[in-house]
Amino acid sequence: MDILKEWERDPPRTEMTTVTALWYDFKRRRRDPKSPVCYNRDNIPDACRAQFTAYDALVMAVRSIRPNGKMHNHQAKVSRSLPDLEERLVMSLNSLVKAERFGQLYAMIELRSGHGIGPMTIYDVAVRFGAWLGVRPDAIYIHAGTKAGLKALGLSTKGSFMTYPMDLLPAILRNKDPDEVEDFLCTYRLAFERLT
Secondary structure (H helix, E strand, C coil): CCHHHHHHHCCCCCCCCCHHHHHHHHHHHHHCCCCHHHHCCCCHHHHHHCCCCHHHHHHHHHHCECCCCCECHHHHHHHHHHHHHHHHHHHCHHHHCCCCCHHHHHHHHHHCCCCCCCHHHHHHHHHHHHHHHCCCCCCEECCHHHHHHHHHCCCCCCCCCCEECHHHCCHHHCCCCHHHHHHHHHHCHHHHCCCC
């Protein structure tokens, strides 16, 4: 999503000159059902959390189908690889349900990901199925969008294997929900480049 185009449609209410101002703009738009920031939010974790069985939650997490029946745009380019991923993960369901931490779940999914599945899909599936398990990220997971957002903020991901620690982020973001910060980094990456 290009936040700069969204600003043309619905201008910010204050000057967007600090990370703090950008964060509050993000939070306002995330609560506004008319905003693409709200509409594009991944609501599949909520649907997975409501499933009765682990199997149903896992299948929903992998298939990436939103409650409105449409596939989440993150997985549109890898849709042909999802059935193979689903099969691999369903075969490992007994192991996956034992994950006690998000990083553990992410690593198990990554290990079974196969051809065509990258960090974004691994992260999304882990967040969605993790919602059913009750495990959440405790760091920023590196994929193309978060890497671009961190770089635009002047933060280096060199030496980062798959996560970026929360305590190295700007102060306004350090105590926030890592999954929400992940969305912010991706969505506002073009706006970060305009900060002085």
